Amino acid sequence: MQILRSLNLLGVLWLLACAALIPDLSGQTSRQLAEGWEFYRGGLGSTWEIWRGEQASDNVPWAPVTLPHCYNARDAVDPDARYYQGPAWYRTRLQVDNPYAGGRTLLHFDGVGQRARVYVGRELAGEHVGGYDGWTVDLTEAVVRARGGAEKTSSVPLAVGCDNSRDAETLPSDLSDFTRYGGLYRHVTLEYVPAISLERVHVTARLAPDGTAHVEVAGRMRNPRALSDETDIRIEVFDPQGRRVAKHSKPHAPGSGEAALAAFDLASPQLWSPRTPSLYRCLVTLKSRHGEQVVQERFGVRTFEWVEHGPFKLNGERLLLRGSHYHEDHAGVGAAVPDEVVRQTLRAMKDMGANFVRLGHYQQAPLVLEMCDELGLLVWEEIPWCRGGLGGPAYRKQAREMLANMIDQHRNHASVMLWGLGNENDWPGDFEIFEKAEIRAFMQELNALAHQLDPTRKTTIRRCDFCKDVVDVYSPSIWAGWYRGRYTEYRKSTEREIAATPRFFHAEYGGDSHAGRHAEEPEKFLGEITTGQGTEEIGKAYKNQGGEARASRDGDWSESYIVNLFDWHLKEQEQMPDLTGAAQWVFKDFATPLRPENPVPYVNQKGVLERDGTPKESYYLFQSYWADAPMLHIYGHTWPVRWGKVNEEKLVKVFSNCAEVELFLNGVSAGVRRRDSADFPAAGLRWKVRFLEGENRLSAKARRDGREIEDAVTFSYQTAVWGKPARLELREISRRDAVVLIEARVFDANGVACLDAAQTVRFGLAGDGRLLDNLGTAKGSRVVQFANGRARIEVELAGSAVASVQCAGLPTEFVVLKR
């Protein structure tokens, strides 16, 4: 049961804050089932095959795994194979020891990709369609049957069949730009509750004009045997400092449906906001003759206001929503992102200065929401009605249930401000018939359902103009400078949409960048050199092109270009008083089946972090606009060789939130620049300097909040002009323990490094070791595009090996690696 589970997950966090106040009940009543599982990827001929074991010698290999586990952890980004979409099985033996006499034994799944069936022995105990909402199976009776006459302490066989097969009559569509992962990729928890228990507790806090918060607590009972015993329910509320601020207790007759449990006022509530994410805690204790259960929920007090045509106000004050997007996806693990990585990632988002995140494009794991609550990240959460059109009855049923479950399960979260009903629902393809009117009607139905279930939040969608008036808040598609037009058109497009949309929000802007790829002339695809030019010039450059060049198709996918794009967007956003906010797409690179041709195949590279969490340069650009903590970052830490003419003035940019920055080239000051965010690019923190041929060192210094900070970067400057690529070089760069980093470089016939080479290369390995590939990162894919004529991969070496690099039209090169 989620609520109990929440208690346990939060237990640790909470204990840090107020160790003495909460009794730790988790050990007895619930347990995460991480260990002791076996996994088999493939279909089974029958449920008997799960358990027959040594009774048959077949080709079903079960292997031990630890949960969470995603069975597309690697193949989602395999350049040579499509990711597996089909059935797979998990099995374990479950120790069941319910402390409650007559209690219920529940198995709770935080989310399973994409449909699942749960078996106790061969008995189907429960099933679920949909890969993202939490669900619970009551195992109580099945456990008794499975044990037969055996000891109460004997373990019971438990299996879960997962399936992420293509199925147009389920959500999300396979036309979605993300992997439809399979597996038990979120936590699975065994929970014990009394025969009568709380299934769900909802806490709703409303702030009255007089500054009082009115709090209502409601609950839904789990009472499958329809027992009539009266229960006693005690409710305690603790303020963010852990002081009890309310207490209620009353008898409660178990009924069906949700019932009010308590209501009370908080006179001067501490408001939740990104800056002060103050969380109250509500402890609900249910007692009956069947036992006692304690449920904990956190909540916050805050108000949202969407001024028509902008801006957005939180707790009565304008807040520019500075957002990004989060996909549950990580290098090497797919959707089974470890808790610690979730925490790191969301902290990194907070450190970037974001105050908003859209959880695209599905309900996410409890921990994600808990982190947003704690960090102060406002949330747009949505159901995966994403692309493809609208299916039949089963499809619609799933959509409704996913929406209802999302709201039921996540509505207590202080961070949640928007319920998303869909994404790109104007995108046809999954059905022979695409009826706008039907889609609109279904959107209206979902919209009504969301409001009915949660009157306190607004609904929203992104990109479906013919439904824009259905939902409360709407984001059209504006991808200025990427999928269309120039980024300099961003403001015009956005202001037009603000004027045309009562409650406008801008979800998704940005573009792909290949980590480690930099350009002296990132806008060259527009037909002229624009490095370091101001606004007007770039506008003109675009006009001269007749607006036909498209960065997503014609651009160089460099970090340099995307930094300019973001720089422009952030500059403009600061200057738009009616803008509610905008969310950059996407915080981290992630896997997608739709992009095999990308520099890192099958990876959407629009992240400001790589898929393994490594920041790209754009992360620092965002920080320089948004972060409070002092920061300073010279552009180009991953750019080892810059190029140009002898004595040519070259642009150096520094991303910093400090008022003044001084730059030094090879120890000599190049002057101080003052930050002015209206002065594109780099908010005026840019210099024109002349590099030495060969090695150079740049350093920069600034002060903020009384702290001096600095950054430095060394690189080469190449004046030799290169011709056509003629040969490759492959060599070892570094090693740590058994992991060797190798690098391929490309040179012209005269041996001059080709610094803008962007061809695709393929790494191979023979002998004792393996490429650390299928990670979906610039140095973790055996097929990858050059970044400035370089490509890297790591090798886990077990003895002697020979690595190869191939590039069309060039002789293949090898390097011998020995331990």
Add this chain to the structure above:
Amino acid sequence: MQILRSLNLLGVLWLLACAALIPDLSGQTSRQLAEGWEFYRGGLGSTWEIWRGEQASDNVPWAPVTLPHCYNARDAVDPDARYYQGPAWYRTRLQVDNPYAGGRTLLHFDGVGQRARVYVGRELAGEHVGGYDGWTVDLTEAVVRARGGAEKTSSVPLAVGCDNSRDAETLPSDLSDFTRYGGLYRHVTLEYVPAISLERVHVTARLAPDGTAHVEVAGRMRNPRALSDETDIRIEVFDPQGRRVAKHSKPHAPGSGEAALAAFDLASPQLWSPRTPSLYRCLVTLKSRHGEQVVQERFGVRTFEWVEHGPFKLNGERLLLRGSHYHEDHAGVGAAVPDEVVRQTLRAMKDMGANFVRLGHYQQAPLVLEMCDELGLLVWEEIPWCRGGLGGPAYRKQAREMLANMIDQHRNHASVMLWGLGNENDWPGDFEIFEKAEIRAFMQELNALAHQLDPTRKTTIRRCDFCKDVVDVYSPSIWAGWYRGRYTEYRKSTEREIAATPRFFHAEYGGDSHAGRHAEEPEKFLGEITTGQGTEEIGKAYKNQGGEARASRDGDWSESYIVNLFDWHLKEQEQMPDLTGAAQWVFKDFATPLRPENPVPYVNQKGVLERDGTPKESYYLFQSYWADAPMLHIYGHTWPVRWGKVNEEKLVKVFSNCAEVELFLNGVSAGVRRRDSADFPAAGLRWKVRFLEGENRLSAKARRDGREIEDAVTFSYQTAVWGKPARLELREISRRDAVVLIEARVFDANGVACLDAAQTVRFGLAGDGRLLDNLGTAKGSRVVQFANGRARIEVELAGSAVASVQCAGLPTEFVVLKR
């Protein structure tokens, strides 16, 4: 429709025999659909996904293929991955131009793995469960609907969804020792017939005691619109020389079910036998106002007699059935064995001297049966009720239908003598409950059904003692010298079974041998050296061991051992007057999911040919006992280095069917030996000689049928004794065009070749090229065991590459390969 299709398939063959006699009607009435298909391996979300094409950008890659096509062509023997068991799709656009006004348009499948659905556009036009029987879909109405108002000549979209997913409620079981292949792995034919046509023609020939053959022709009509037009049916029969020997013509009212069409006598029929496979031809011409259809069937006249407790008589004379087994499986293509390879394989079986083949373990392609008819190979054909137990209603329905279809479709074949109802039905595992009584009852039901459908053939099964009395002919399991006991026990076991079984046949004997692996002491695992010893000595050797050693587990899997085993069996078979016959398992190595640990992983290596058709030494051993054409083969053509002491007497064996053979060592006669098949081994054609250290040449000469034949082999003789393997060597052996053969060898610390090394090695490749692997042969698998300290693989080289070889405990070696 199969019958028309038969006409076409046979057209070419027949024209060779009697070009002028048959009008070629095939061009107009049927067409094999080999070209113009696209394939996608994976599931689809809906039938709309088949056709939406550019209307959606998803991750469904369709690739052109030619039929027949098996989608486990390579992965069935991939050492690192399990073979794909799941859905896959084929699609094409069909040109339909039916020459018959109002005629039927049929799509005939010779066999599809393992279940299939046929779609015209998105309309389900037909489906079938079972991977081996032929089936037909009537597309007529669906084609009209698909065309809608379009031109009659417009093409129609056709798709076939295949599925070989595990499913315990279908046959065969995944516990079967062969791959449950998927795909359109046999021919697909588009057929046009008139509105009233013949669906099936059966010809039954019975030989009367007076030597007259009584022939009955029966037919089943296809008349889906229940038209009442009278038809005229003309029947012509041609003798094996193409002379018309019978003619009948009569009106026929179309009814349902099978009806007699004609009966006639052949006064002095030419009898079909392995030596003279005389085939009659029956031409049936149906005429109605809807058009004319010509169907051709071949048949033979012969009698089978199973004398109780033996022997077997064909046409009144004893015939010792000398058999092997055939699986539809070939290197690089899986089940989609090209027609030419089928022909070569069955001709090779005939050339080996076989007169019998068990088609294990399923109904096979029409061409297989046609070849058996023509070559004179008596056939045991069976349904794939193979291992696992007995399923429920769907399972039983499929079994019944497969049996009925097999008999319906193949009963005209002169070669077929036995209908097999099952294999190893005493093998449990697929179901929680294994009830012998139920299996027995179902076996009785199938037995009755077979007799009802075809009273002229006997039924049979192999290995299910508790059903042995149900069927007419029974083969117990006797694997003397392999899975149990010593091969010297073969006769005793067999004679015991002959006595205990009214109609005994011995299906399956033999064992695995790794091609290229030879042994000086192949029976060493029994505890003493037995090379060249006679019967008694070996018997003693076994006794000394207490009968505990088991060759399948403890033996060396050498060709040397298996040649001894076969040699013994063949010697004994010649001396058993009551033996009906025996069939060696199996003619060719084939893929199986159950044997990942074999020397060639996932290959059942019991063949006398490798999986690509290359003969092992045992093929020649069989020839020496069975073949008529003169042959001579010195054992050891693939044994480049023999070993022993200086001046030690070493055994040389020659396999020959000649009466006398003279052997020469390095040009000097070692004497003449007379063939005596009672003199084990090699029927007395063996010599003890002293090899020179280093290079030696053996040659042998013999005469038969006035022809002189000879054979020669060169090899090295090594006297140096080797120690523990210490290092590998990897080098190029040969190349033809871009294909390079590389060989790994293993040496001890002193550089002495380890000639009995049998470890597993793994080849790898980096750079421009690919290993020609996943072929399931000794030189076509990247993981393979050494054969006498050698392992080979071919590399298709596209530029520069480095190949590696790894072997546990030894340093990995590399070889540079350049074009």
